[in-house]
Amino acid sequence: GEDVEQSLFLSVREGDSSVINCTYTDSSSTYLYWYKQEPGAGLQLLTYIFSNMDMKQDQRLTVLLNKKDKHLSLRIADTQTGDSAIYFCAESSSYKLIFGSGTRLLVRP
Amino acid sequence: GAVVSQHPSRVICKSGTSVKIECRSLDFQATTMFWYRQFPKKSLMLMATSNEGSKATYEQGVEKDKFLINHASLTLSTLTVTSAHPEDSSFYICSARDRVVSVSGNTIYFGEGSWLTVV
Numbered sequence: 001g002e003d004v005e006q007s008l009f010l011s012v013r014e015g016d017s018s019v020i021n022c023t024y025t026d027s028s029s030t031y032l033y034w035y036k037q038e039p040g041a042g043l044q045l046l047t048y049i050f051s052n053m054d055m056k057q058d059q060r061l062t063v064l065l066n067k068k069d070k071h072l073s074l075r076i077a078d079t080q081t082g083d084s085a086i087y088f089c090a091e092s093s094s095y096k097l098i099f100g101s102g103t104r105l106l107v108r109p
Numbered sequence: 110g111a112v113v114s115q116h117p118s119r120v121i122c123k124s125g126t127s128v129k130i131e132c133r134s135l136d137f138q139a140t141t142m143f144w145y146r147q148f149p150k151k152s153l154m155l156m157a158t159s160n161e162g163s164k165a166t167y168e169q170g171v172e173k174d175k176f177l178i179n180h181a182s183l184t185l186s187t188l189t190v191t192s193a194h195p196e197d198s199s200f201y202i203c204s205a206r207d208r209v210v211s212v213s214g215n216t217i218y219f220g221e222g223s224w225l226t227v228v
Contacts, residue, residue, distance in 0.1 A: 035219075042115075042202055042222035043153075088152065096143060097204070097217065101152040 004091055006100035013108050018076040020103045022089035025070060029091040032065060034074045037086045037102070046074070046087075081107045112136060113205045115220035122193055122227055129189045130223045132203030137218075139205035142186035144178060147200040147222075159186050183208075193227040200224055 003025045012018045024032070033048040049056045049063045049072075056063045062075040072089055084107045090097040112135040122128045132142055141160050145153040157173075159165040159180035167173045175197075177189040186205075190197050202222040209216075 040224075043219045045219070092217070096155055096158055098155070099145075099153045 004089060004098050004100040006087075006089060006103045008101065009104050009106070011106045011108060012079050014079060014081055016079055018074075018079045018083070018105055018107075020074045020076075020087050020089075020105065022072040022074075022100050023070055024072065024089075024091045024098075024100075026091055026098070027067075027070065031092040032063075032072050033090040033092065033097065034061075034063065035088045035090060035099075037088065039085075043088070076105075079105075079107050081109060083107055113139075113203065113218045113220040115203055115223050117223060118221060119224045120226070122225070124194055124227055125192055127189055127191045128193055128225060129187055130201055130203075130225070132186045132188070132205065132220050134184045134205045134207070134218070137205075137207045137209065138183040139186075140183070140208040141206040142180055143204045143206075143217075144176075144186075144188050145202045145204070147202060153202060156188075190225065193225070195227045198225055198227045 006022045030051050031048050034046045035043040036046050037043050047058050047061050049065050060077045064073045086102040086104050088099050088102045090099045114133045116131045143158050144156045146156050147153045155168050156171045157165045157167045157178050159178045161180050161183050165178035180186040200222050204217050204219045207216045
């Protein structure tokens with residue numbers, strides 16, 4: 001079945017780059033998403049990538065997709081304390097999203 | 110941009126009672142709406158998928174008689190937790206799929222979520 005996996009925790013220093021990784025199993029995924037969730041809040045769509053793309057850049061965010069290895073990553077440049085949150089990757093194929101377990105990003109001053 | 114509104118954002122109910130959560134697409138028509146549940150410090154679990162005018166499709170392990178989903182129109186879906194118990198306390202999030210693909214290519218939009226506490 002479909003499965004999405006992420007590492008649970010990442011700690012970086014303010015100003016450094018953060019890289020959050022995700023692997024998925026469904027090769028028919030059409031879109032892959034990154035969501036951000038701050039404490040007590042809902043999901044905020046950060047960015048997404050279509051499955052026929054290798055890379056997408058949006059300001060401080062860079063998404064890399066290796067479709068052969070089914071590996072997705074989110075790079076946040078110049079990480080700020082306000083970036084501290086849980087980041088979920090999700091894949092979409094048959095009209096529904098399958099989420100990873102979320103990576104908690106902690107940004108140290 | 111497309112907005113999905115959930116109501117109420119927080120609700121406390123007594124054990125044994127029923128509580129209804131609404132999910133509305135405010136400026137688009139949603140052919141499909143999804144209901145997710147999030148346990149503390151855990152990921153989101155898809156509970157069910159609902160299409161306007163038809164019965165919801167529940168994921169394995171989700172009790173359809175306990176979590177009643179109604180998608181009566183293209184802009185409204187409701188989740189009713191019946192005979193609520195403390196273990197039903199959770200964060201429930203809906204998302205809606207726009208029937209029109211946006212310029213950006215995205216079609217799925219999330220509500221802000223609803224915190225349910227059963228006491």
